[in-house]
Amino acid sequence: MASRLRLVRPTAGTDGDSAPNPSVSSKAAAGEREGEAKRPEPPRREVTDLGGGSEVVHVPRFVAQDTAWEWFDCLDKTIPWTRPPIRVFGRFADQPRDMCYVADEGLAVLKYSGYQPHVHSWDEFPVLKNILKAVHEALPGSYFNSLLLNRYKNGSDYVSWHADDEPLYGPTPEIASLSLGCERDFLLRKKPTKSQAASGSGEAARKRLKVAAPQQKHYFLLKHGSLLVMRGYTQRDWQHSLPKRAKASSPRINLTFRHVLA
Numbered sequence: 119m120a121s122r123l124r125l126v127r128p129t130a131g132t133d134g135d136s137a138p139n140p141s142v143s144s145k146a147a148a149g150e151r152e153g154e155a156k157r158p159e160p161p162r163r164e165v166t167d168l169g170g171g172s173e174v175v176h177v178p179r180f181v182a183q184d185t186a187w188e189w190f191d192c193l194d195k196t197i198p199w200t201r202p203p204i205r206v207f208g209r210f211a212d213q214p215r216d217m218c219y220v221a222d223e224g225l226a227v228l229k230y231s232g233y234q235p236h237v238h239s240w241d242e243f244p245v246l247k248n249i250l251k252a253v254h255e256a257l258p259g260s261y262f263n264s265l266l267l268n269r270y271k272n273g274s275d276y277v278s279w280h281a282d283d284e285p286l287y288g289p290t291p292e293i294a295s296l297s298l299g300c301e302r303d304f305l306l307r308k309k310p311t312k313s314q315a316a317s318g319s320g321e322a323a324r325k326r327l328k329v330a331a332p333q334q335k336h337y338f339l340l341k342h343g344s345l346l347v348m349r350g351y352t353q354r355d356w357q358h359s360l361p362k363r364a365k366a367s368s369p370r371i372n373l374t375f376r377h378v379l380a
């Protein structure tokens with residue numbers, strides 16, 4: 119499906135990011151006068167309107183490459199990664215990636231696929247507080263109080279199709295996802311509507327629908343240091359996945375910042 123893509127350059131000073139932007143280089147283009155300190159250009163944003171009140175914002179160069187590698191190395195070493203057993207189609211199997219969960223104290227409990235992760239405190243990981251600050255500055259009005267971290271050792275680790283539509287996030291959660299390390303493909307597909315789902319269950323219904331109408335899909339390449347934000351009704355109406363990829367030969371760390379409702 120062709121994406122409805124808008125390129126948006128946010129007002130300088132509201133993004134809190136110093137990633138270079140090669141498309142604007144001259145002083146005149148930046149509106150800089152002689153003697154004035156040069157303000158870092160905010161990074162380029164690509165906004166994809168998924169329709170029906172769902173939106174994805176992609177910031178390919180959210181953070182400078184060297185800072186992103188510092189974050190990667192620190193998280194790789196200091197996070198107490200675990201690979202818990204989760205329930206898939208009624209059977210328990212190891213989750214196909216490492217994970218860790220960090221959240222404010224006293225929030226509603228997160229549980230997915232029969233698993234309730236241990237809740238770590240932000241105070242245990244100073245680097246996460248710095249990253250959270252950078253994400254908050256880039257997304258004015260956002261307030262994230264929890265974080266799910268994933269580590270993919272290589273292309274055989276993955277996340278299957280799902281939506282982060284747990285009630286504890288509310289009907290229109292904003293979820294900000296930071297990528298560090300090996301670049302990976304990220305896919306979105308439209309959930310079947312209620313009437314379509316009623317005509318059959320799961321994959322069988324999906325296959326029948328494909329014949330009737332091509333399924334709406336979007337693809338993003340998540341590079342080292344990029345940020346992808348899902349907004350509006352994206353969790354209600356869409357599913358996302360990070361598929362296995364033979365060509366992905368090195369580790370990737372992903373941080374998804376979320377807001378758990380009080």
Ligand SMILES: O=C(O)CCC(=O)C(=O)O
Pocket residue numbers: 266268277282295304340358359360372374
């Ligand atoms: O690693 C990613 O980019 C996706 C992670 C994800 O889908 C999730 O944590 O819900």
